[in-house]
Amino acid sequence: MNIDSTEAMQRLREGNRRFIDFASEARTRWDRVSAIENRPFAAVLCCSDARAPAEFVFDVGLGDLFVIRVAGNIVAPSQVGSIEFAVDAFGVPLVVVMGHTRCGAIAAAARHLTTGEPPATDSVLRITSRIRAIIDPVLATEGLTDPLRAAMRANVLASVAQLSHGSRLIEDLVQAGKLRVVGAEYELESGRVRFLEHEEQG
Numbered sequence: 001m002n003i004d005s006t007e008a009m010q011r012l013r014e015g016n017r018r019f020i021d022f023a024s025e026a027r028t029r030w031d032r033v034s035a036i037e038n039r040p041f042a043a044v045l046c047c048s049d050a051r052a053p054a055e056f057v058f059d060v061g062l063g064d065l066f067v068i069r070v071a072g073n074i075v076a077p078s079q080v081g082s083i084e085f086a087v088d089a090f091g092v093p094l095v096v097v098m099g100h101t102r103c104g105a106i107a108a109a110a111r112h113l114t115t116g117e118p119p120a121t122d123s124v125l126r127i128t129s130r131i132r133a134i135i136d137p138v139l140a141t142e143g144l145t146d147p148l149r150a151a152m153r154a155n156v157l158a159s160v161a162q163l164s165h166g167s168r169l170i171e172d173l174v175q176a177g178k179l180r181v182v183g184a185e186y187e188l189e190s191g192r193v194r195f196l197e198h199e200e201q202g
Contacts, residue, residue, distance in 0.1 A: 003041055003093065004093050005093040005094040005179065005180035007041075008041045008042045008092070008093050008094035009094060009180075009182075009195070011041060011042075011058075011060075012042060012058045012060075012094075012096065012193070013193075015057075015058035015059035015060050016057060016058055016059065016191075016192065016193045018059040019056065019057055019058065019059040019191055020190070020191045020192060036063075037063050038063050038090070039063050039064070039090070040063065040064060040065050040066040040086065040090050040092055041064060041065075041092060041093075041094070042064075042065055042066070042092055042093075042094040042095070042096060043065070043066040043067075043068070043082075043083055043086040043087070043092045043094070043095045043096070044058075044065050044066070044067050044068070044095075044096045044097075044098055045068045045070070045073050045075070045079055045082075045083065045095070045096070045097045045098070045159065045163070046067065046068070046069055046073050046096075046097075046098040046099075046100075046186075047069065047070070047071060047072060047073045047098070047099060047100055047103055047105065048069040048070055048071050049071075049100060049103065049104065051100070051188055052098070052100045052186050052188070054067045054069075054098060055067065057098075057186055057191070057193060058193070066082075066086040066090060066092060068082045068083065070127075071104070071105040071124075071127050072099075072103065072105030072106060072109070072127055072128070072130070072131050072155065073097055073098065073099050073155070073156065073159055074105075074127055074130045074131065074155075074159065075097075075130075075159045075162040075163055075166065076130070079163075080162075080163065080166055080167050080170075083095055083163060083167070083170065084167055084169050084170065087169060087170060087173060087179060088169065092179075093178065093179055093180065094179070094180050094182070095163060095170075095179065095180070095181045095182070096181075096182055096183075096184050096195075097156050097159045097160050097163065097181070097182070097183050097184065098156070098183075098184040098185070098186055098193070099152045099153065099155060099156040099183070099184070099185055099186070100152070100185065100186040100187070100188055101149055101152065101185070101186070101187050101188045101189060102148075102188055103148075103152050105127060105128060105131060106131060106135065106148055106151050106152045106155060107148060108124070108128050109128040109129075109131035109132045109135060109151075110135060110139060110147075110148060110151060112128055112132060113132055113135070113136055113139060114139065131155055134151075134154055134155050134158045135151035135154055135155060138150050138151045138154045139151060149185075152185065153183070153185060153196060156183040156184070156185065156196060157183050157196060159183070160181050160182065160183045163181050164181045182195055182196070183195070183196035184196060
């Protein structure tokens with residue numbers, strides 16, 4: 001990989017700007033070279049929500065992102081392994097954990113906490129159970145203007161921490177300055193992505 005995390009982040013910012021502006025140079029289209037080459041410059045762990053596809057949000061071409069999608073952008077062993085694969089096989093310098101507004105998994109976990117209503121299946125419960133412990137103190141905080149949004153951000157930052165410290169490979173690369181793991185929030189209402197690495201959760 002010939003770029004560092006700073007350039008990778010800049011590519012994502014510029015792509016999101018094109019996505020918002022509907023610019024004519026949008027790159028999310030098929031071409032033969034991109035369809036065959038596997039050369040991701042970043043890995044993105046994001047929610048499986050149909051409204052938040054990372055390739056469109058960052059306006060990148062085929063082969064540009066290594067994307068792992070799971071409801072609530074949670075970190076479980078298979079997600080850690082997928083990120084490790086991206087880092088080891090392709091040398092990506094940047095990992096982004098991207099949550100989004102109006103997240104159904106966050107809402108389901110919050111509903112279970114506040115009303116006792118469990119998810120419909122045990123498999124969904126395994127996802128929301130990972131989220132509940134993270135968002136419980138957030139939802140108990142007084143004065144938040146948008147508790148579910150604050151909960152989503154807390155969940156993103158918890159996933160960043162779990163990835164950064166739950167894998168020896170990832171942790172070693174982060175400490176060596178060869179990899180960055182950052183959080184991001186995709187705002188459905190505007191199309192804008194905000195990176196959360198230096199922001200508050202509330």
